[in-house]
Amino acid sequence: MTSWHQEIDTWVFDLDNTLYPPRSNxxxxxxxxxxxxxxxxxxxxxxxxxxxxxxxxxxxxxxxxxxxxxxxxxxxxxxxxxHDIDHSPIEPDPALGAILGELPGRKFVLTNGSVAHAGAVMARLGIAEHFEDVFDIIAAEFKPKPRREPYDMFLALHGIEPKRAAMFEDLPRNLSVPKELGMATVLVVDEDNPQSGSRSAWEVSGADDDHIDHVTGDLAQFLADIVAPPAKGE
The missing domain is CATH 1.10.150.450 (DNA polymerase; domain 1)
Known part of the structure; x- marks a missing residue:
């Protein structure tokens, strides 16, 4: 793991198929x-x-x-x-909760869903306590990602410097604007089945594009590598 993350003080996560695996369906x-x-x-x-x-x-x-x-x-x-659904397929993720607790800096959820849905998901995962806020589609005045407006509104609301922030997403197109704004971008994928979670091929296309800085199939491990102290000589 390189030192790209040493300048990051704000961590922004999409919700669905990012904080939990798409295989939950x-x-x-x-x-x-x-x-x-x-x-x-x-x-x-x-x-x-x-x-x-x-x-x-x-x-x-x-x-x-x-x-x-x-x-x-x-x-x-x-x-x-x-969003009136059964959230029970989401299983608690103590490993993710633990590493989020160790990850230094501010942590947010930026979603095209609602706060209510995000709250239900995060409660099932056991990670809600680690996040400062959920910026949802209502807060974005119903302007969805990948349009630029919700990112600008979110960053302004919380006084976030884009060049010191990282964005985690499961959809490549939703990382284009964050990259333009100067954020580090991380694509979270299901390596075993990239089209799982009711997603079409066009939705997951673009994973190799230049606006993607990092790709991971294991969010908790990716964050653990960030938190881990650098090896001698690095």
Whole structure:
């Protein structure tokens, strides 16, 4: 591990499929709930609802943003519905909690989800105490990553110097703006199944692009390597 992290004093993490592994398939539940919401809203068959859902996601950044733009959907109603899921597939992660406790500096969650959903996930993982704040889609005024606005709003709110911050994400495109802002970028992947967690190939493309500084398939171990004292001679 090189010394890139020695200048970092703020650690920013995406939530879904980043702080927990995609194999839990938690987001698959959310994905299904979004489809059900659209099918009911537009009175269409499940297959058509899924097509609309994925089209809005790709064009607008999130399904919610597409529904707000195209159908004036109340975002709070949508978020409450799609996050009404079973969080029990998320297992406690004492190793992650321990290393987050040792990681020096401020720690935040920056998510396109809601604070309520993030709180449920972090409670299951046993890591909530280590984070200063969750900046969610509501705080971002429903402007989703990968647009620049939520990053700018988050950094300004908490007085974060981008060049002293690192961003952890499971989606390569969501690391493009952080890199432009001067943040160190870390892509968190599922090495055994990179398209797990109900993700399409286009969502996980770009892992080899220049805006990705580091890639890891084991977040806890990656952070442990940062915390570990340098070997003699380094």
């Amino acid at each position: 938690l987001f698959a539940q959310i994905d299904q709930r979004m489809g059900a919401f659209i099918a009911d809203l537009l009175n269409v068959a499940p297959q058509e609802a899924r097509r609309i859902q994925k089209d809005y996601y790709r064009v607008h950044g999130t399904t919610l943003h597409g529904l707000m733009a195209e159908h004036d959907v109340d975002p709070h109603t949508f978020l409450d519905f799609v």
